[in-house]
Amino acid sequence: MIQKLAEKNGLPFEWININGADESEIMRVAKEYGLHEASIKDSLENDHLPKYERLQEYTFVILRVYDPQDSKVADTVKELTNKIAIFMADSHIITIHKNPWKEIENISNGVVKEGVCKKTEHVLIELIKAGLKSFNQPAGELTDEIEFYEKQVFLKNRKAPILKGLYYLKRKADVFRRLMTMSFDMVDKIDPPNHSNVYTRDLRDLHIKQQAIFDSLTENTNHLLNIYFNISSQKTNETIRILTIFSVFFMPLTFIVGIYGMNFKHMPELDWAWGYPGSLVLMGVITLCIYIWFRRRKWL
The missing domain is CATH 1.20.58.340 (Magnesium transport protein CorA, transmembrane region)
Incomplete structure (x- = not known):
């Protein structure tokens, strides 16, 4: 479904949002706005990792946001996140995503239509900030799970195996850490050292915070697994x-x-x-x- 979230009659740019990633709609928009076929191909790949590419006509960004499936054993990029493909030019910005993401409407209604965003670059920054903030929820959940398993390993002697839970915990932490690492190039190009401003600097600070959180969670999970194996070996x-x-x-x-x-x-x-x-x-x-x-x- 094609939506116009912003139009040029009241703003200096327009915002086209394609929800559902219907290939025929995407190709129609691509032809109208001159989008390169290689970028379109990347935008259709469900498991594509974060990417930032600056072409002559536009800037192409792939953003991954936290949007897990119902399964408790979801542990892959595709299962844990939703892909947002963004095409940004001076006169327009195009977003493509398969699954709904409510933050797009929040940004459109609360930031763009209120006149806070004067350029498409500002919209891009708001989208990336919302995407990074979406990982606050799994960071908190993973922290609680690590604390739970620490209690099981150190304070209780239960017969129920906890190795399976620790395995999925490690997998999730590794996925989020990899996404943060892959997002660095995007943030670094949006906020270059010589042209930093308040908006872009805030984006970099948010990315650094999220990167540090998931680095810590990954290390804690690995330490907990090693301790679990050591304790199991000691009991044996x-x-x-x-x-x-x-x-x-x-x-x-x-x-x-x-x-x-x-x-x-x-x-x-x-x-x-x-x-x-x-x-x-x-x-x-x-x-x-x-x-x-x-x-x-x-x-x-």
Whole structure:
């Protein structure tokens, strides 16, 4: 569906929004405004990463915003985000997206139609700022999930496996971190060091903040996974240690029982009156000696 969110009769530019990414509508708009076929191809790719490209006639930007599916195990760029393709020229700006994004209407009604944006570049900056701010929600959710799993790893001893949850947590953090890294080139070109202003500087500060948050979340998730594996390994080693101790106690006893369980005809101890209690006393003495030895070595 093609919408005109701003027209030249009241503004110095027009804003065309294509919601639904219908290919026939996109090609019609592309022909009317002279959009390059390579840019159109990129705008139709659902899993395209953030991109900033300055052509002779216009600037082409691909923006990814947080828009997850209902599935709790969503962990890819396509499943966690919505792609917004933006074509910006001095006289017009065109936005293309497959799934609805309410921030476009908010910017149109609250910023553009109020006359705050004087140029298409200002609209582009507002769109990118809204896209970066959309990641505030997953940042908070991932932080809460990390705290939850930290409690499970450090404070509780539950039998339910948490490795699957940690895996999806790591995947999501890696996806958002990669998107922030890929967005750097876009922000850096919009806010060059020699031509920085209030609007573009605010955009760079927001990107730096989001990048730092997801870098920290990724590192914390990796540390938590390493700690989980170390604790699991430690528990396994403790179990093996206990089983080994039990086996050491029973090995000499099994040896004695094995000897006197042999069916030889001439075994004088079998005829002794004190043979049975003597063997029990011998087993007890051996067990006590092993216990004292373990205590002195501080293995118990």
